[in-house]
Amino acid sequence: MTPAGSVSLPISMVKNLLHRGAVGGDMTTGDGAGILVQIPHLFFKQTCLPLNIELPDEGSYGVAMVFMPRDQQPFTTLTRQIEVAVSAEGLSFLGWRQVPVDAAAIGGRAYEQRPAIMQCFIDGNGLAGDALERKLYILRRVIEKKGEGVSFTRGCFYIASLSCRTIVYKGLFTAPQLAAFYPDLHDPHFISAVAVVHQRYSTNTFPSWPLAQPFRYLAHNGEINTLRGNLNHIQSRESSLKSALFGDDLAKVLPVIAENGSDSSSLDMRC
Numbered sequence: 001m002t003p004a005g006s007v008s009l010p011i012s013m014v015k016n017l018l019h020r021g022a023v024g025g026d027m028t029t030g031d032g033a034g035i036l037v038q039i040p041h042l043f044f045k046q047t048c049l050p051l052n053i054e055l056p057d058e059g060s061y062g063v064a065m066v067f068m069p070r071d072q073q074p075f076t077t078l079t080r081q082i083e084v085a086v087s088a089e090g091l092s093f094l095g096w097r098q099v100p101v102d103a104a105a106i107g108g109r110a111y112e113q114r115p116a117i118m119q120c121f122i123d124g125n126g127l128a129g130d131a132l133e134r135k136l137y138i139l140r141r142v143i144e145k146k147g148e149g150v151s152f153t154r155g156c157f158y159i160a161s162l163s164c165r166t167i168v169y170k171g172l173f174t175a176p177q178l179a180a181f182y183p184d185l186h187d188p189h190f191i192s193a194v195a196v197v198h199q200r201y202s203t204n205t206f207p208s209w210p211l212a213q214p215f216r217y218l219a220h221n222g223e224i225n226t227l228r229g230n231l232n233h234i235q236s237r238e239s240s241l242k243s244a245l246f247g248d249d250l251a252k253v254l255p256v257i258a259e260n261g262s263d264s265s266s267l268d269m270r271c
Contacts, residue, residue: 007185010035010195014175017199021174024207029107032200032212033178034170035185036219037192039063039163044121046189053095053121059129061094062122062136063167065160067115067209069152075116078157081146082120089139092123105180110172115155115209124164132164134245141253158210166194170212175199 014033021031041058048055055061064082069075079096086093099117106114122139124132140162147157161168169182179185198219205211213219234256243250 005191005193006188007035007037007190007192007195010037010197011179011185013195014178014197014199016175017197018175021199023174024107024109026108028174029109029172029207030174030177030199031172031207032170032198032209033173033175034168034198034212034214035178036161036166036168036196036214036216038194039165039167040190040192042191043184043187043189048095048097048121051095051097053097055094055121056123059164060124060127060132062091062124062132062139062162062164064120064122064140064162065099065167065169066118066120067156067158067160068118069150069157070114070116070154071152074150074152074157077150078147079118081150082143085139085142085146086120086122089135089142090125091127091135091139092125094121094123096120100183101181102183103181106171106173106177110209113156113172113209115158128164136162136164138246138249138252144258156209159216160210161216163216166216168214168216170198170214172207172209172212 014035017033021033023030039058041055044063045055066082068078083093097119099119101117103111103114122136124135127135140159144159150157160170169178169185171178171181173181184190196214196219198213200207200211200213241250241254246253
């Protein structure tokens with residue numbers, strides 16, 4: 001999609017992949033569908049103004065798309081942890097936006113397991129491009145590891161994307177439910193020059209909100225038969241990993257791959 005335009009075409013495309021997915025026993029809950037797009041700067045600029053969030057120039061801030069618990073106490077704990085982590089990494093927390101959704105558009109099991117969906121806006125404090133993208137990657141891993149100790153009963157905790165370039169809208173849907181669930185995707189100012197879409201067919205892992213695709217970097221059909229060997233290989237090399245670009249911050253991202261993902265999500269974590 002070049003130049004930037006409405007996401008209606010990729011939305012139509014993912015609907016045409018409906019036959020590639022599956023539904024649960026309730027016949028309405030899908031295995032997962034989603035879309036990865038360029039951060040829609042103009043859209044966010046306008047929607048953030050009523051929230052008293054003043055965004056800096058395009059490319060100089062990051063947006064986290066976060067699936068959160070629906071229990072109030074862990075929700076509050078995690079939002080605070082995220083805000084503290086942003087500051088600790090030398091960035092500036094700008095504010096939260098609750099993503100509008102139409103929960104009636106999805107299946108019964110997806111509804112029961114649905115998270116609260118929030119967007120966190122983060123000023124790069126002078127960083128942009130690759131430098132900011134690296135810092136946001138470090139920040140994501142710091143947040144993810146801190147969040148491992150928080151217990152909850154409803155929803156989930158998962159960062160669908162955290163980038164200064166792209167954002168992921170996804171969930172436990174069938175393809176036609178994607179745009180119905182997220183009204184943002186219908187806004188005329190929600191535009192992108194690129195789009196990656198996916199309708200998931202779950203094979204060796206049970207469907208869940210975090211495992212819907214696309215992931216943060218790619219969409220992939222899985223069936224990676226060398227998964228265990230690949231995981232063992234990267235784990236065995238972590239103690240010797242070095243990077244001139246990450247420096248001492250490299251230790252913050254380890255382990256590179258979480259143990260609770262699918263084969264496709266594990267591949268995405270290495271990208």
